[in-house]
Amino acid sequence: xxxxxxxxxxCAVSVKTLRHYDKIGLLKxxxxxxxxxxxxxxxxxxxxxxxxNRLKRYGFSLTEIKSFLDSGNKRALFLKLKQHAxxxxxxxxxxxxxLKEINNIIENFERTGEIMDYQSNYEISxxxxxxxxxxxSRQKMSVDEFGKYYGRLFEKASKENIRPKGIVLAIYHxxxxxxxxxxxxxxxxxxxxxxxxxxxxxxxxATTIHKGSYANLSEAYASVVKWINKSEYxxxxxxxxIYRISGFDDIPVQDWExxxxxxxxxx
Numbered sequence: 536x537x538x539x540x541x542x543x544x545x546c547a548v549s550v551k552t553l554r555h556y557d558k559i560g561l562l563k564x565x566x567x568x569x570x571x572x573x574x575x576x577x578x579x580x581x582x583x584x585x586x587x588n589r590l591k592r593y594g595f596s597l598t599e600i601k602s603f604l605d606s607g608n609k610r611a612l613f614l615k616l617k618q619h620a621x622x623x624x625x626x627x628x629x630x631x632x633x634l635k636e637i638n639n640i641i642e643n644f645e646r647t648g649e650i651m652d653y654q655s656n657y658e659i660s661x662x663x664x665x666x667x668x669x670x671x672s673r674q675k676m677s678v679d680e681f682g683k684y685y686g687r688l689f690e691k692a693s694k695e696n697i698r699p700k701g702i703v704l705a706i707y708h709x710x711x712x713x714x715x716x717x718x719x720x721x722x723x724x725x726x727x728x729x730x731x732x733x734x735x736x737x738x739x740x741a742t743t744i745h746k747g748s749y750a751n752l753s754e755a756y757a758s759v760v761k762w763i764n765k766s767e768y769x770x771x772x773x774x775x776x777i778y779r780i781s782g783f784d785d786i787p788v789q790d791w792e793x794x795x796x797x798x799x800x801x802x
Contacts, residue, residue, distance in 0.1 A: 536565065536566065536575040536576070536577060537575065537576045537577070537578065537581075538573070538574075538575055539553055539564065539573065539574040539575070539576070542576045542580075542581075542584070545581065546581065546584040546585065546588065547588070548584065548588065553574070554574075556587070556597075557574065559597065559601070560601065561587065561597055561600065561601045561604070562580065562583055562584060562587060564576050564580075565577040565580060583604065586600075586604070587600055587604075590603070593616075593619060594619070595615075595619075599615075603615070628788075632748055632750075632788055632789070635789070636748075636751075657743045657744075657745070657754075657755055657758040657759070658743060658744075659741055659742065659743045659758065659759055659762040660741070660742055660743075661739060661740065661741050661742075661766075661768065661799065662739070662740065662742065663737075663738070663739055663740075664735075664736035664737065664738060664739075664740040664742065664796055664798075665736050665737070666734055666735075666736045666737030667700075667702055667704070667724045667734060667735050667736050667777075668724065668725055668726075668727075668728040668731035668733075668734045669702075669704070669722035669723060669724055669725060669731055669732060669733060669734060669735060670688055670691060670692065670697060670722060670723060670725055670730070670731060670732050671688070671706075671720050671721060671722030671723075671732045671733060672684045672687060672688055672720065672721055672722070673706075673708070673718070673719070673720035673721075674718075674719075675716045675717065675718055675719075676716070676717065676719050677714060677715045677716060677717075678714055678749075681705070681719075681721060684721045685703065685721055685723070688721065688722070688723050689723065692723065692725070695730065697725050697727065697730050698725060698726045698727065699723050699724065699725055699726075700723075700724040700725060700726055701724070702723060702724030702777060703721075703722075703723055703724075703777070703778045703781065703783065704721070704722050704723070704724070704735065704775055704776060704777045704778065705719055705720065705721050705722070705775060705776050705778075706719070706720040706721075706722070706735060706773055706774075706775040707719055707773055707774055707775070707776075708720060708773045722735070735775050735796075736775075736796070738771070738772070738798050739768075739771075739798065739799055739800065740796040740797060740798050740799060741759050741762065741763050741766075741768060741796075741797045741799050742759075742794060742795060742796050742797070743755055743758060743759055743794075743795050744792055744793070744794055744795070745792070745793045745794075745795060746789075746790070746791065746792055746793075747788065747789050747791060748788050748789075748791070749791075749793070752776070752793065752795075755793070755795050756774070756795065759774075759795055759797050760797070763797060763799060767801060767802055768799035768800065768801060768802065769799060769800060769801075769802050770797055770798070770799060771798045771799050771800040772798035773798075774795065774796060774797045774798075775796050776793050776794065776795055776796070777793070777794040777796070778791075778793055779792045779793065779794055780792040781793075
């Protein structure tokens, strides 16, 4: 038997933590002295403790770890680790993108002395936009749900023999933005207008092109709105985006291109 103190030293975990694990049923001692209330562990519990330490370091909650240990389902743990690896990979990619943006800002400041001049990079023009017939899906959704609804639209196109034109877009109907639940219409352009749910464009629009991550699209929107407010135009209908080059094309995020359209009319 191994005393709680020795067990603590071997596994590099505090006695206080071991008592907490006992309390929540995560790792109960093999024996508790009825006179001293002192806890003892057996050697086989060393492996369990090391697994707990490792999974905790990987970011799993104690509740998740307890579930894994209680079930003894190695396949379920394998699948969860595989999913977690993908999440970490995505997080690393996001961090690398942020690092690149920050380095660009640093380099720009060292060159120009300006640190927040990103909006000056957008060229805005007014022109008649292309009229695009679409099949679409409109509901309250979060940005994370875009892929799900696009998938359904492409399934619909395949089942109903509707030929897409390679145009993917989104229309923002809400007056204010809510990342978790906004009134958004996603659509794909189609060739046969008789099968369309509607259309976008075919009207006067203030436009610009955003290059790079969707996380910075607000910079493009702010630039267009500022330009409109200083012009002879006013916003006439909800804005929409066309994803000309995106993750669908298996292109690095820094090379993505999104066209921003604000339908406008003369004041």
